[in-house]
Amino acid sequence: MYNVPQRLTAEFLGTFALVFFGEGAICADQFLHGAGSLGVFGIAAAHGLAIAVMFAAFAQVSGAHFNPAVTIGFWVTKRISTLDVLLYWATQLAGAIAAAFVLKAIIPEDTWRAVAIGTPEMIRDLPRLSAMILEALATFFFVLVFFATAVDEGQSTSRSIAGFAIGLTFALGVMVTGPFTGGTLNPARALGPAVASSHWANWGVYWVGPLAGGFLAGLLYDSLYLKKP
Secondary structure, eight states, X not given: OOXXXXXXXXXXXXXXXXXXXXXXXXXXXXXXXXXXXXXXXXXXXXXXXXXXXXXXXXXXXXXXXXXXXXXXXXXXXTSSOHHHHHHHHHHHHHHHHHHHHHHHHHSOHHHHHHTGGGOOOOOTTSOHHHHHHHHHHHHHHHHHHHIIIIIOTTOHHHHTTHXXXXXXXXXXXXXXXXXXXXXXXXXXXXXXXXXXXXXXXXXXXXXXXXXXXXXXXXXXXXXIIISOO
């Protein structure tokens, strides 16, 4: 059993890595624009791979949430206390903010400023409700796969590939939602770059959508598959 500082450090490092590699890929795409840029596929892959490898590193320590939407799924199913939720959220947000400031410090200003260090941006004609639903659905499936592969102890086969499945699902979500909402699926991933770049817009979409998706996914999987009849 790992203690609280160990678990929180794991959450900080995992979220830091997600933003550093994920939003770093967005900055790299901007820098390479017109000369072999990464595109939405490369950006989605960077986010997914970061989650997969950090899950493999820290799943046994903290559960490898790295996302307030995952943590709220654990809270609604009574797998984590309210105090631990607040500690996890604070640590996840701190990791995201720290990573964004590191990127701001080392990437050329004209590059990071052009994409606001990867801060998600909605397309102009997309209604906020539609954006919120997109974020909620993508996060719902991400957290659903998280529960199915990493939480359900009866899925011994799936647990062996949990990191890969979770990272791949996140990448799929970014591929679909990225062109329309920026593909957040994680409030911390939105907040970190926003704080570092002072770029704020449509903030409710990036909190309400992912948290609602994570809440419903945890509740649904727990109710249908994890509780004894």
